[in-house]
Structure formats: structure tokens, C-alpha cells
Amino acid sequence: MSSDFAKTRAQFHLPEGMIYLDGNSLGPLPRGAAARVARTVEQEWGNMLITGWNKAGWMDKPMRVGDRIARLIGAEAGHVVMGDTLSIKVYQALASCLEMNPTRRVILSDTGNFPSDLYMAEGLCRTLGPGYTLKTVAPEAVLEAIDDTVACTMITEVDYRTGRKHDMAAITARAHDCGALAIWDLAHSAGAFQVELAACNVDFAVGCTYKYLNSGPGGPAFIYVAPRHADVARPALAGWQGHAAPFDFDLSYRPATGAERMRVGTPPILQLAALEASLDIWDSVDMADLRAASLALTDRYIAGIEANCPDLALATPREHTQRGSQVSFRHPQGYAIMQAMIARGVIGDFRAPDIIRCGFTPLFINAADVDAAVAIISDIMQNSLWDRPEYKTRAKVT
Numbered sequence: 001m002s003s004d005f006a007k008t009r010a011q012f013h014l015p016e017g018m019i020y021l022d023g024n025s026l027g028p029l030p031r032g033a034a035a036r037v038a039r040t041v042e043q044e045w046g047n048m049l050i051t052g053w054n055k056a057g058w059m060d061k062p063m064r065v066g067d068r069i070a071r072l073i074g075a076e077a078g079h080v081v082m083g084d085t086l087s088i089k090v091y092q093a094l095a096s097c098l099e100m101n102p103t104r105r106v107i108l109s110d111t112g113n114f115p116s117d118l119y120m121a122e123g124l125c126r127t128l129g130p131g132y133t134l135k136t137v138a139p140e141a142v143l144e145a146i147d148d149t150v151a152c153t154m155i156t157e158v159d160y161r162t163g164r165k166h167d168m169a170a171i172t173a174r175a176h177d178c179g180a181l182a183i184w185d186l187a188h189s190a191g192a193f194q195v196e197l198a199a200c201n202v203d204f205a206v207g208c209t210y211k212y213l214n215s216g217p218g219g220p221a222f223i224y225v226a227p228r229h230a231d232v233a234r235p236a237l238a239g240w241q242g243h244a245a246p247f248d249f250d251l252s253y254r255p256a257t258g259a260e261r262m263r264v265g266t267p268p269i270l271q272l273a274a275l276e277a278s279l280d281i282w283d284s285v286d287m288a289d290l291r292a293a294s295l296a297l298t299d300r301y302i303a304g305i306e307a308n309c310p311d312l313a314l315a316t317p318r319e320h321t322q323r324g325s326q327v328s329f330r331h332p333q334g335y336a337i338m339q340a341m342i343a344r345g346v347i348g349d350f351r352a353p354d355i356i357r358c359g360f361t362p363l364f365i366n367a368a369d370v371d372a373a374v375a376i377i378s379d380i381m382q383n384s385l386w387d388r389p390e391y392k393t394r395a396k397v398t
């Protein structure tokens with residue numbers, strides 16, 4: 001299979017005059033999504049009503065859609081299930097790991113992780129009681145910090161601020177050598193490049209779909225449970241949809257086989273329909289082509305900015321193996337610079353304290369977009385166009 005990125009680009013609605021470099025935060029609207037959701041609303045919800053759970057296959061959607069994501073993350077079919085939000089899936093993976101490794105009480109993560117993952121871990125430790133702790137070290141120190149006190153690692157593969165990418169194979173192997181389990185958060189990996197969960201022997205993985213996978217705001221998360229754990233892991237948040245026989249209405253919980261046990265409650269059918277429209281596009285993409293195109297775009301952006309904007313300091317690794325699909329530069333006035341960019345139609349985002357972050361997604365961004373963005377950012381920097389009071393007032397979402 002060889003990917004045609006001009007063709008995938010044509011399958012997204014991209015507003016006129018906008019260069020959208022934030023598909024890493026909220027993916028754009030697939031052109032097929034509105035019709036797909038409308039069909040689900042009118043033909044399924046409208047005409048089938050409750051019978052849609054059987055007739056339209058709603059009940060099986062979380063596993064069926066999970067299988068389509070499995071290809072993108074190197075997971076075995078039947079071991080990825082959709083539902084809830086990423087924060088909830090992080091909690092479930094952590095709780096299962098701690099229960100499976102009962103003599104240990106330390107969750108190891110890094111200071112580059114996304115706060116919600118850390119908050120979930122802290123909250124779970126508080127619930128479980130004395131001795132349970134979350135330990136965080138610098139991202140570069142994770143490998144060394146894994147020792148025989150660690151119950152599980154909880155690492156986000158690509159740092160949301162810097163775009164630095166961890167070595168999944170090495171950290172997972174080291175965790176296993178020390179008797180720990182490895183959880184990977186793929187929030188900035190799934191759809192950014194090929195992930196190899198099975199080949200890396202990962203225990204649990206979680207991720208969201210509204211970023212690179214374009215399911216729209218509020219799209220469901222996914223969780224992967226390695227086949228060797230699938231019938232062992234006891235789900236925290238045991239809900240009726242993860243029961244072996246939900247319609248037996250048993251008074252006590254008996255988990256479904258495999259990853260399906262991680263389902264909690266009723267799945268978001270309309271949002272899954274939007275995700276399916278996006279996955280139709282993904283089905284035509286070869287992941288090696290995607291990675292090659294992504295690295296060419298991020299290299300081009302780094303070279304362009306460094307040649308024209310000496311005041312911006314690169315925060316993203318130059319080394320390809322250590323880079324996701326985003327590039328970040330630092331500047332003390334990063335917030336104002338990003339507002340000036342947005343005013344000129346170059347949409348990225350700002351991450352405190354000083355990160356100007358842009359994502360490069362070959363499905364709908366090409367070299368001409370990068371060049372146009374570089375020209376606008378260069379103009380903003382060389383002429384201090386960011387230095388206006390209206391660009392310095394912080395909005396609620398940055």
C-alpha cells in the first residue's frame with residue numbers, strides 16, 4: 001500500500017485561509033463525518049430506536065472500532081476496546097497493574113507527563129491507602145529510575161510539551177527485568193506514527209481519538225490489554241457493559257473475556273460514528289509513509305524557523321528517533337506570539353510556561369503549508385508583531 005496524502009487532504013474540511021497546525025490537539029473534521037453521524041442519527045437512532053443496539057450493531061461497536069485502531073498501534077486484534085475518556089482509561093490501567101503486582105506500591109512516571117495522568121495516579125494512591133505512591137523523575141531519568149520497588153511505569157510516549165519521544169522497547173524491557181508492568185499513554189502517538197505495542201511486549205496502553213485520530217471533541221478513548229493479561233486483569237470501574245453477560249443482570253460482577261471487560265457504561269454511539277468516518281481515511285494510509293512524511297514536515301519547519309527566527313529556541317529533539325509529530329519552540333512571550341500567529345491564520349497552541357507548539361499531520365498538512373507558516377511566523381518575529389496588549393490577555397483555553 002502506498003499513501004496518497006493529496007487524496008487524504010481532500011477528505012478533510014479545512015477552513016479557507018487557515019493553516020491548521022493543531023491536529024495533535026483536536027483533529028480536523030473528516031468530510032465524511034457529518035453524513036456518517038447524520039445516518040446514525042436518522043436511520044439508526046431515529047428509525048431503529050432501542051433495536052439499534054442489535055440491528056445496527058451498536059453493542060459491538062467498542063470492540064469493532066478498537067480493532068481498526070489496533071492496526072495503527074501494533075496491537076493484536078480483539079485486544080483494544082473503546083470507551084470513556086483517556087483519564088478514565090489511565091485509572092483503569094493503573095488499578096489493574098497495582099492489583100496484579102500486589103507486593104509493590106510505587107507508580108513511576110515522569111515530570112513531562114500530562115497532568116491528568118499524574119492526578120489520576122495520585123487519586124488512586126490516596127484511595128488505596130498508605131504506602132501507595134506516585135514517583136516522578138525527569139523524562140531522561142526514567143530508565144535508570146526503574147527498580148524492584150516499582151509496580152508499574154506510567155509513561156506518555158511523546159511529551160505533550162516538547163514532543164520528545166521515549167524509547168518504548170527499552171523502557172518496557174527494563175520494567176519487565178525489574179518485575180514491573182509497563183503502561184503506555186499513546187495520546188500523542190496513535191495516528192502520529194506506527195506504534196508497536198505487541199512487538200514491544202507492552203502490558204497496557206491507553207490513548208484518545210480526538211487528537212491525531214480526528215474523532216471530534218469528546219471522542220472516546222481506547223485501552224489495550226496484552227493478551228497474556230486479558231483474562232487476569234480485574235477492571236477497576238467494573239461496569240455492566242464489561243460484564244460477561246450484561247443482560248443476565250447478575251447481582252455480582254463477572255468480567256467479560258479479554259479487553260472487553262474494560263468497558264464501563266453505555267458507549268457514545270454518535271461519537272463512534274464520527275470516528276469511523278475518520279478511520280475510513282486512515283485505512284488508506286501506510287504507517288511507514290506517514291512517518292517519512294511527518295519527519296520531512298517537522299525537519300522542514302525546524303530548518304525554516306531556525307533560519308529566520310533566532311529568538312525562538314528549539315525544545316524538540318533533532319534526533320528523529322526521539323521526536324513525535326510535533327515541534328515546539330520556547331520564548332518568554334510564547335503566549336503573545338501564538339495569539340499573533342492565530343490572528344494570521346496559523347493555528348497552533350501555547351503550553352505554559354513558554355512553549356509554542358505546532359503539530360504536523362501529513363494527512364492534511366503539506367510542505368507548502370509549512371513554508372507559508374514559516375513565512376508568517378518569521379514576519380511576526382522579525383517585526384515584533386506579537387507585542388500588542390490584546391495578544392497578552394490569557395483566554396481560558398490556551
Ligand SMILES: *Cc1c(COP(=O)(O)O)cnc(C)c1O
Pocket residue numbers: 085086087088113114116117156160185187188208221
Ligand atoms: C490529551 C491528553 C489527556 C486528556 O485526557 P482526557 O481524559 O481525554 O481529557 C490525558 N493524557 C495525556 C497524556 C494527553 O495528552
